[in-house]
Amino acid sequence: MFYNNALCDIYIGKGAGKKLMDDMRSAKHSVKIISPYLSPYLISELINLKDKNIDIKLITTNNIEDFYGDRERNIYKLIIQKRNKDFDRQTIRNNWIKFTQTLSNISYGLIALLIVLAYYFRDIKVFLGSIPIIILFLIRGWYKTKIKNIKIYSYSYKQLFPFKVYMSNEKTSLIHSKIYLIDDQIAYLGSLNFTQSGTQFNHETRIRTTDLNAIEKIRKEIEDLFENAYIPAVDLQTWGKQLYLEPIN
Template structure:
């Protein structure tokens, strides 16, 4: 898009995000953010606002800052839901019960055979240990069946609407467009643009440029452009279900 003669404030320097954060925290209805990089502390700000009822829309990339650190970003926004296969669970419970019965039988039979053989000198009963060994291997097979029985499967949903576009830098996308824009819209009334990523360094430490405008026509055009990226970009996205499976452990039972 191109818009001319917009009324705006210009800021250049450090702490370029101070006013931005103030406006975001004072949002009454909705926030739209486009930033290829994110910091966990700022994701927490969005989650806090989401829990207050503010509608959040986020556009980012799969080169998210700190994604592989200890405090991750996207798994705060992807909610794992575990589903139980009741028939498989019943089958597993039956196997567990059978395993317990076999263990009791193995121990009980051994307890009987040992005194009979060594105290009564009835050596022929030693053949009974063949049955003990057979029961042991049968139980071992059942235990392995129990461990491999899949009881749970998982699905994932977004905490609030967001898009994670695949970066061409990762070499796994036919798309050559990298969403490098930094755009922030608060209540569809205030818009920010510039070099400012939604990161702790970008907000506080880096020397950044940003403009702020409340010009109604300019903001309307910016909102339209953000919506176009969100809903009609035709860019390759990260699959939510696959990514969730990479972020979270998925024990089968």
């Protein structure tokens, strides 16, 4: 993108994100962000905006601070796990469970009977009756393995709001832009990432503009980058499987 003569405000120094955050929290319709780095507590800001029915669109990289961190941290809240149940398999599993319980009852009954017979007849041949008991326990063990391995649940994942996580490594183009577009009316550009250090503590550069022509070009740039098919992105389903446990039954 190239655009000359845009009207803008310039800020250089610490606390470059204060005005940005004020405008973002006052958004009426939408917030769009490109930032290669994110902080967990600022992800919570986006979640709060989503809860207020603000449309969010986010482009970032796998440099998110808690990308592979604690399951309780905020990146997990951006991905919603849906558990799908196979009711036919559940019925089969329940039938197997009942069958193994029946085998157990029969086996323990036979053991009790065998003990009584051995006591009264005091004949070692009585213990030949343990053979069918052993067979019953083997069958029971086989079914228990089948019960353990049958897959009742499958899992799929969806996004809390639209976002792209592009891969950041030496083999791909690094998404390094920091762009914020609020209500398609206010744009911020500069060096500050959507992180606590970037918005509050670092010495950063920040440009704020409401220039209509610039806004339109920035909006299109964000949309084009979001739909880019040539930059490797993290697959949502694969990422979800890395973030969440997936019990099979």
